[in-house]
Amino acid sequence: MESLNHTLIHYTVDEPKFPTSLKTAKELSESLKGALDVDRILGLASSGFLPHWIVDDGPFLFQLQEVKEWIRVNLLKRTEGRDYPIKLRVLVEPKPPKSPPSSIALFRNLGEIPFAESPPGVYFLVKDDVVIYVGQSVNCYTRIQSHQDKNFDTAFMIPVPPELLDRVEGSLIRVMRPKLNGQSVNGKMCAPCSDIEMSDADIINGYKNRIEDTSVKTQIQPDE
DSSP states (O other): OOOOOOOOOOOOOOOOOOOOSSSHHHHHHHHHTSSSSSHHHHHHHTTTOSBBOOTTTOBBBOOHHHHHHHHHTTTTTOOOOOOSSEEEEEESSOOOOOOOTTTTTTTTTEEESSOOOOOSSEEEEETEEEEEEEEEEEEEEHGGGGGGGGGOOOEEEEEEOGGHHHHHHHHHHHHHHOOTSOTTTTSOBBOOOOOOSSOOOHHHHHTOOOOOGGGGOEEEEEEE
């Protein structure tokens, strides 16, 4: 009988080396500069997503570089950003805005809201030469960014000291009744209440005629 030749092949599987520099969840969060807090780290580890180590059923332990690579692949996102349209600076003494709606044209220091930081004030959103919304902010330019759903084509503002914002805005809303300012269940316009015993008309007229040197006078102009 012919003998059979056998060849034995041994396969060796590398055992994982004992990791070094293991960190607790708290130490890992500190090393990541707070990018993931402790609760988030423990949650990802307990659900089996975040790579980790356990010694004798002890707490989760982590290797920093291993976790950073996992974050890079699974959580990290980058936004290219976009160019800012123009460099702007604040100048004194605004020029009158070009063709504002007649309902607000008499306000002193009225200026079209620029694409930059602006002083505290009351702003007017305009559509087809009609004021459709009145609001207030300590930075009107930033605030109107949240109103992109209101379909306006121009925005104007009058500078108003912060302590007068509620008073002036509330009076303007109640008198002008812009269609996008909400109404309460009884049909009245929702607007801040005045803290002084003056009619809305008096507040508005008084603000129109405020003394020059007490007015906030700013204008945004492009750098040369």
